[in-house]
Amino acid sequence: MNFKDLGLSESLLRAVTEQGYDTPSPVQAQAIPPVLAGRDVMAAAQTGTGKTAAFTLPLLHRLAAGPAPAGRHCRALVLTPTRELAAQVHDNVEAYSRYLQTRSACVFGGVKINPQIARLARGVDVLVATPGRLLDLHGQGAVDFSALEVLVLDEADRMLDMGFIHDIRRIVKLLPEARQTLMFSATFSGEISTLARGYLVDPVKVSVTPPNATADTVKQWVYPVDKQRKTALLSHLVRDNDWHQVLVFTRTKHGANRLSQQLEKAGIPSAAIHGNKSQNARTRALGDFKQGRIQALVATDIAARGLDIEQLPQVVNFDLPNVAEDYVHRIGRTGRAGAAGRAYSLVSADEADYLRGIEKLIRQTLPREAVEGFEPEHRVPEGRAPAAARPQSRGRDERAAAPGARRRRGGRGRRSGGASDNRRRG
Incomplete structure (x- = not known):
């Protein structure tokens, strides 16, 4: 299978090719078709499996066919737990949308809010955000969710770990009920399954790795x-x-x-x-x-x-x-x-x-x-x-390949006898 078989637009395929890809990863092959079909999707995949493109590509395909957003409106919202991940996702959005007319923005805390307000004033197709800064922007009337079509919860398990569940609940209450929701997580834990039942409707489940497995590579x-x-x-x-x-x-x-x-x-x-x-x-x-x-x-x-x-x-x-x-x-x-x-x-x-x-x-x-x-x-x-x-x-x-290890005769390595950051908003 290659990306052409997934039904993506020529503009997206051109951008994907320029990024050096021609064959979708397992999570992309399984997630892209149901997202294109408008289904809610709940996907479990390790980091490094290509999951960002698994929702970015079909999301951009769907948005490209719709009307341009009005001022302060956003058509798709991607929530991420950290600033670095938000920037990474937005980089992917920009790279894959280079031949489309879609507009995007990335907002997170730790930087001045006024440039972000100005960026949202003309409306965006895709908004990538951390929860805390997004709530601040909404509180200032800088973003309007009334025309939102798609919500993506990226690294949902990490957001729960970092204490963002209350912010997520506040944000979801602001969104239209008639929307497509995509949830990506490292695992299908009990908490994630409970969260999914509350926000996803008859989701397609995609799982490409055993729970808590490390990559074979x-x-x-x-x-x-x-x-x-x-x-x-x-x-x-x-x-x-x-x-x-x-x-x-x-x-x-x-x-x-x-x-x-x-x-x-x-x-x-x-x-x-x-x-x-x-x-x-x-x-x-x-x-x-x-x-x-x-x-x-x-x-x-x-x-x-x-x-x-x-x-x-x-x-x-x-x-x-x-x-x-x-x-x-x-x-x-x-x-x-x-x-x-x-x-x-x-x-x-x-x-x-x-x-x-x-x-x-x-x-x-x-x-x-x-x-x-x-x-x-x-x-x-x-x-x-x-x-x-x-x-x-x-x-x-x-x-x-184990650098610096002492060797016994025959090349065998000698066997020895022998808190993360505080929770924060956006």
Whole structure:
């Protein structure tokens, strides 16, 4: 199957081709036809599977056939949990609509509101927004939902995790009941199913991955290390393996700032990105990372589901997340759209419970590799994933891909014996 088989307009197909795509991903192949048919859709898909295009392309196809929006009206609303994700979705909308006459806008907090009000004054076909800023704009009379045709809830599970359920309910009450609603989530959890029953009518269900699975394209390793030596190990890995681009996750904002400063002192250009940073600082850091001006971008979990970085080669968990599901979203930043990726977790003995929770969730035992010179004094226990889910022995190429690991004779890696950002609006 290719995109031509899905019934999209020639203008959209031209834009898709220019983006370098010709074959739809599984979620796109399953979701686009029912969206084009006007059905409500509830889709579960991991990050990096092409889900943004799965709703953006058919949405633009439908809107292109309708009338232009009047002043302050919007015809389609896409709600996202974070500013970074809103910007990413809007980038997709602009890229795919370049040969259409549709108008779009992206609004989120942390920046001046007046330019956003001015942008909405002439009306937009597609409005991408975070919940808090959208409610502020509506309260000022800057946006009119009376002509809204489509609502998209993107990363719905993340919005629930971040405490946006009350904002979502307030927003939905402002919208026409006669609308098409699309919901995209990493999983079909109980909360998501309850939310869907309240807002979707006879939805088509699309699921392309097992719940909480990690992408097959991402190879994963655990590096046991004592807590106080994590920074030194990370610096060693960056230098020894000549990593030009690495996304590093910490558990706290303070930890992200401290690690970024330590990497800078070690001669590794880096920047921190988290909820206490201004939007301009976050945008600048992400831009510098994408352009190669910094090697390491140190982030809290605010970035786990909002950063879209093409061909990101590796992700490092400097701290394991205390919520196991966040591990899946973190490492989903690499190995996207079928590309190969690598995820490394620097695990100290005090994180053993977090590691066990992650392995139980993803039904895998993650291979431990001790890095020569950084062997821990304190043991990180071996995992015991369900027998059916335990990984097969790795081949030589996969073992060789673990950077910095000490080798035994025969090439086998030595087995060691061994809070996210505060809830906020828009």
